[in-house]
Amino acid sequence: QQQVKQSPQSLIVQKGGISIINCAYENTAFDYFPWYQQFPGKGPALLIAIRPDVSEKKEGRFTISFNKSAKQFSLHIMDSQPGDSATYFCAASILSRTASYDKVIFGPGTSLSVIP
Amino acid sequence: NAGVTQTPKFQVLKTGQSMTLQCAQDMNHNSMYWYRQDPGMGLRLIYYSASEGTTDKGEVPNGYNVSRLNKREFSLRLESAAPSQTSVYFCASSERTGGPDTQYFGPGTRLTVL
Numbered sequence: 544q545q546q547v548k549q550s551p552q553s554l555i556v557q558k559g560g561i562s563i564i565n566c567a568y569e570n571t572a573f574d575y576f577p578w579y580q581q582f583p584g585k586g587p588a589l590l591i592a593i594r595p596d597v598s599e600k601k602e603g604r605f606t607i608s609f610n611k612s613a614k615q616f617s618l619h620i621m622d623s624q625p626g627d628s629a630t631y632f633c634a635a636s637i638l639s640r641t642a643s644y645d646k647v648i649f650g651p652g653t654s655l656s657v658i659p
Numbered sequence: 660n661a662g663v664t665q666t667p668k669f670q671v672l673k674t675g676q677s678m679t680l681q682c683a684q685d686m687n688h689n690s691m692y693w694y695r696q697d698p699g700m701g702l703r704l705i706y707y708s709a710s711e712g713t714t715d716k717g718e719v720p721n722g723y724n725v726s727r728l729n730k731r732e733f734s735l736r737l738e739s740a741a742p743s744q745t746s747v748y749f750c751a752s753s754e755r756t757g758g759p760d761t762q763y764f765g766p767g768t769r770l771t772v773l
Contacts, residue, residue, distance in 0.1 A: 552699065575759045586663070586749050586764030587702070632701060638759055645753075645760055649701035 549650030562620040564653045566633035573635040581630045623657045663765035672740045680735040682750030690753045691733040695746040740772045
């Protein structure tokens with residue numbers, strides 16, 4: 544029930560196209576859903592995040608769509624660029640009101656390649 | 660600010676050897692974490708430290724030990740390395756500031772156990 548599923552495992556998109564990565568979860572207690580971006584040889588870095596009280600969040604070319612009833616969320620990258628080529632991890636956590644940290648469950652990752 | 664630093668970047672061990680992975684952060688964060696990353700598995704939490712002087716097991720703690728040396732440093736030790744511990748290890752840190760805490764990751768240590 545703590546798992547976060549992610550698809551596809553890898554994705555190849557033409558420059559200028561839309562990249563879509565899908566995630567699903569089971570635990571309805573999750574209340575924070577970040578996406579991390581990881582370039583080769585680097586550590587993951589927070590890209591964008593959403594809480595379940597909104598259905599969509601947009602930051603520049605990156606949009607998270609959230610479907611609470613289906614327990615699914617997705618990342619859309621508009622006008623994909625070669626510089627977006629990276630591994631993307633969706634994640635879920637339960638925001639703790641007492642602990643000093645939030646335990647994060649990561650999806651398995653999607654390797655995105657944007658070709659010119 | 661260097662953020663989160665990890666040493667070494669690469670390491671090759673033989674089965675049964677021991678080693679310590681070092682991690683330091685200069686962001687004055689209270690919480691620190693060790694993850695391992697394996698293909699198709701995402702990042703799995705090995706150990707975490709909510710504050711200086713405290714450590715707790717994560718999802719996959721077997722075969723590892725940790726030390727929170729001070730607020731800045733959090734080390735991960737493999738006492739008797741096994742091939743199953745071949746992985747990329749990431750250290751991270753975070754600080755609660757009233758909302759969801761963002762974890763900041765180091766560049767990773769790529770470990771191969773032969």
